[in-house]
Amino acid sequence: MPTDTPYVPPTVWTFDAENGGEWAKTNRPTAGATHNATLPVGRHPMQLYSLGTPNGQKVTILLEELLALGEMGAEYDAHLIRIADGDQFSSGFVALNPNSKIPVLMDTDTGSRVFESGAILLYLAEKFGHFLPKDPAARTEVMNWLFWLQGSAPYLGGGFGHFYAYAPEKFEYPIDRFTMEAKRQMDVLDRELAEHQFLGGDEYSIADIATMPWYGSLALGELYGAGDFLQVESYTNLRRWAEEIRERPAVARGRKVNRTWGDLSDQLHERHDASDFDLRTQDKLAPDAVA
Numbered sequence: 001m002p003t004d005t006p007y008v009p010p011t012v013w014t015f016d017a018e019n020g021g022e023w024a025k026t027n028r029p030t031a032g033a034t035h036n037a038t039l040p041v042g043r044h045p046m047q048l049y050s051l052g053t054p055n056g057q058k059v060t061i062l063l064e065e066l067l068a069l070g071e072m073g074a075e076y077d078a079h080l081i082r083i084a085d086g087d088q089f090s091s092g093f094v095a096l097n098p099n100s101k102i103p104v105l106m107d108t109d110t111g112s113r114v115f116e117s118g119a120i121l122l123y124l125a126e127k128f129g130h131f132l133p134k135d136p137a138a139r140t141e142v143m144n145w146l147f148w149l150q151g152s153a154p155y156l157g158g159g160f161g162h163f164y165a166y167a168p169e170k171f172e173y174p175i176d177r178f179t180m181e182a183k184r185q186m187d188v189l190d191r192e193l194a195e196h197q198f199l200g201g202d203e204y205s206i207a208d209i210a211t212m213p214w215y216g217s218l219a220l221g222e223l224y225g226a227g228d229f230l231q232v233e234s235y236t237n238l239r240r241w242a243e244e245i246r247e248r249p250a251v252a253r254g255r256k257v258n259r260t261w262g263d264l265s266d267q268l269h270e271r272h273d274a275s276d277f278d279l280r281t282q283d284k285l286a287p288d289a290v291a
Ligand SMILES: N[C@@H](CCC(=O)N[C@@H](CS)C(=O)NCC(=O)O)C(=O)O
Pocket: 026, 027, 053, 054, 055, 056, 083, 088, 100, 101, 102, 103, 115, 116, 117, 118
């Protein structure tokens, strides 16, 4: 709630769901399930429960890349988890991911649940033997960048994006702090990509797949309406890399899965078959999304 009185933290913090902000009604200070509900299960080896946010896109892009290489064991059902409606707090979801965040993958072939998008990328890359170099030095470089992304993106999404775009009031201090960091991170990538075609080397890998939906989209001016604010045009190497990766058909397909916003032609709410990408637009939307 906007106020002119400077905030003084009380001795003991208490939870106030009405404190404003887009996510205040969704998030809580405790973990665990809020309601009982089972998750749907489709017919493919991989059951993915997700939403088309940058963290969700990482996994659907990799699955589409694996399928493009003919790895039919990567066939998947992508079930829509509406995080704004609290689907991530169902008992079924929490049993797969106690952290209640998308994406989560169930591999019915091995019986493994896999949560954390970086862990899912690594799991799939190792299982199918693609997008992770076998040479130890090259593999280490890819891991460096994969872990860099997993550690850095929360400053962008939870820091810059939250205070610049989502916070009900705009405060200079957090916006300055996270803008500085977001620009520094883009500069890190820009310098790396001046030296290499891809992150960590000359081979397209899970490090690129993890980073593209975050810093690639940011550099192309598509995140948080912040293209001018961050002067993204100046990161020319990062933009060259992002544009090159965007041309891959599997990336284009992966970006559409579980997406519920933007152009209707870019949305495929659930994916249960490769042919779902060819459905008529209205058949690509969940029934409750079609008025
Ligand atoms: N470190 C996690 C982050 C996942 C994450 O933050 N997911 C967000 C959407 S992008 C989410 O599910 N938020 C729901 C919530 O916070 O309740 C990962 O990489 O998988």
